[in-house]
């Protein structure tokens with residue numbers, strides 16, 4: 001059984017699946033969840049951008065272990081955490097995702113804006129080439145979902161790196177459905193800066209899952 005929630009997302013009872021894939025569940029974020037995720041993102045940025053003296057680091061490592069110990073009793077299965085389903089938060093509240101905000105989510109496509117941070121550094125001030133496919137894949141997943149297409153998995157994903165993608169610079173990505181052929185949804189997206197300079201573009205094939213496919 002499923003029902004539409006006020007924000008247009010679906011909430012479902014346990015066990016309901018599309019194909020073998022659980023429905024994308026919405027677990028509302030509490031008032032401090034966004035703050036918590038942003039603090040974790042700051043920690044990620046600092047973990048890759050500091051050089052801490054050993055005696056200080058020993059203490060910090062102990063604190064990090066204590067924090068992890070505090071969180072561990074609250075572990076929940078997939079779909080039961082607010083991480084990933086709260087579209088009003090950067091990266092939908094998922095630490096894995098780029099901390100970008102979805103500004104448009106409809107049948108015409110998806111637009112998301114944000115910055116790559118120090119955590120995403122590749123080399124020489126540019127974003128790591130591996131984080132761009134993460135951004136594109138997530139936008140493609142949302143584009144398929146926003147387009148009302150069935151739950152799909154990425155068959156292939158192709159990225160063209162057109163120019164160096166800077167850190168700490170507001171950027172925009174726009175994704176759209178190009179065409180549908182049976183189970184296959186062909187999607188594309190463009191990553192630009194706010195002056196419209198093209199940094200990367202990409203296309204992907206999203207394939208509708210058959211019943212029972214994980």
Ligand SMILES: CCCCC/C=C\C/C=C\C/C=C\C/C=C\CCCC(=O)SCCNC(=O)CCNC(=O)[C@H](O)C(C)(C)COP(=O)(O)OP(=O)(O)OC[C@H]1O[C@@H](n2cnc3c(N)ncnc32)[C@H](O)[C@@H]1OP(=O)(O)O
Pocket residue numbers: 009010011024025026084085086087092137138140141142145152153154155156183184205207209210213
């Ligand atoms: C409720 C609250 C919501 C609030 C939040 C709001 C929004 C969030 C909304 C949505 C969620 C958003 C984001 C989700 C995030 C990201 C989505 C990412 C998705 C992924 O990241 S998922 C991981 C990577 N992905 C895989 O892990 C796939 C592994 N794989 C397989 O699981 C199988 O591969 C499968 C099942 C895909 C297909 O397998 P199969 O056996 O059923 O189908 P088959 O192979 O026959 O292919 C059928 C037709 O596709 C053609 N085809 C296939 N592959 C091709 C290729 N590479 N190139 C060209 N054509 C290809 C064939 O040629 C044939 O074409 P034709 O029918 O014309 O002959």
